Amino acid sequence: MIALFLLWACATSSSTDAEAPPEDRGPADVLEIPDVSGVDFVEAYLAAMRLNLEVTASRPWGGHLASIDDVEPGCPDLYVGPPPNDDVMIDDASRGLSWYDTCSTTAGLAYDGFSYWETDVSSAGQPDTVEGETTSATRMLVSDAAVRDTDTSLRWEFDGEAADSIYQVEATGYSHWVYSTLVTGTVSGPDSFDGSGTTPGGYRTDLYLYATGGDVDELEARGNTYLFFDRLADRFDSTAMDFTLIGQRGAGPTDCTLEPYGWIGLRDENAYWYDLVFLPTDLLDAQEPYPNDPLSECDGCGTLYIRGVEQGEICVDFSVLFAEITRPTVAEFVLPLHSLP
Numbered sequence: 001m002i003a004l005f006l007l008w009a010c011a012t013s014s015s016t017d018a019e020a021p022p023e024d025r026g027p028a029d030v031l032e033i034p035d036v037s038g039v040d041f042v043e044a045y046l047a048a049m050r051l052n053l054e055v056t057a058s059r060p061w062g063g064h065l066a067s068i069d070d071v072e073p074g075c076p077d078l079y080v081g082p083p084p085n086d087d088v089m090i091d092d093a094s095r096g097l098s099w100y101d102t103c104s105t106t107a108g109l110a111y112d113g114f115s116y117w118e119t120d121v122s123s124a125g126q127p128d129t130v131e132g133e134t135t136s137a138t139r140m141l142v143s144d145a146a147v148r149d150t151d152t153s154l155r156w157e158f159d160g161e162a163a164d165s166i167y168q169v170e171a172t173g174y175s176h177w178v179y180s181t182l183v184t185g186t187v188s189g190p191d192s193f194d195g196s197g198t199t200p201g202g203y204r205t206d207l208y209l210y211a212t213g214g215d216v217d218e219l220e221a222r223g224n225t226y227l228f229f230d231r232l233a234d235r236f237d238s239t240a241m242d243f244t245l246i247g248q249r250g251a252g253p254t255d256c257t258l259e260p261y262g263w264i265g266l267r268d269e270n271a272y273w274y275d276l277v278f279l280p281t282d283l284l285d286a287q288e289p290y291p292n293d294p295l296s297e298c299d300g301c302g303t304l305y306i307r308g309v310e311q312g313e314i315c316v317d318f319s320v321l322f323a324e325i326t327r328p329t330v331a332e333f334v335l336p337l338h339s340l341p
Helices: 002-019 041-053 058-069 318-324
Strands: 078-080 097-104 110-125 133-148 154-171 174-188 203-214 218-227 236-246 261-268 273-278 301-306 309-315
Touching: 041 203, 041 218, 041 236, 041 261, 041 273, 041 309, 041 318, 058 110, 058 133, 058 154, 058 174, 236 318
Parallel strands: none
Antiparallel strands: 078 097, 097 110, 110 133, 133 154, 154 174, 174 203, 203 218, 218 236, 236 261, 261 273, 273 301, 301 309
């Protein structure tokens, strides 16, 4: 009887609780959409792409070369192969060179950390023949290093890994090149920028770029870039993208050359994201028909989302970027031993 009474009491209590009126939670919060009346989104997204065309291995490599130019015997210590640091793990590092030290030169430059690098260049053939000349070059830089001037101001700092490669064919009546680069880490200091570029304040990135030219135009960009001090359109501190654009040269009969596949995101200092999304989002989806979806038309327009809320279409001509792609010369990949002290 006691057990039955307890079961009846619990059931009564549950029923009473279920019938109680719900707590008044008030109206649902409305998602705040920031004021964008003064933002030129066409220029902002073009600026984002132009910024990321500069986020290549050439930036940390330039600062690295400047640091090598100023070394003295014994500061920093130079090594064949990886630095003698158990925390530094580099696969197949026997082909490269490195420095590892905490020291100051007689000129007052302060070196701290380590830097390891490799380069390789090969060439065959003649460019003024039908067969042509084929050239390939690669370089890699792995660093956790900083170089400071006599007044302790930063000249160069790179913490991360950078690598790029170039492949090109030059022949009579024919030209083709492929350039790819990946930078993962932080880049800062004037020696990496040499007064040029749009980001002298430095950045943190994990950006991969791939570009082709000559007979076929294609541009890919995937990854993120966070600006330390500089701002795009005086507002945005970060970019994120998964972007593939096919140019008219070499495009197939079904390729869209008016707009990219993928998306581009901008983040403002309030951590609000502004995403421009193009459909289809990738080449695989492009094989699927979208007969009733006007957003998938090849018209150069994408849908703008602010904090995930659709805001209409933005149309950008990204084809102008093909004329602005720069790639290092093969000579920039060469760092011979006799250039070291």
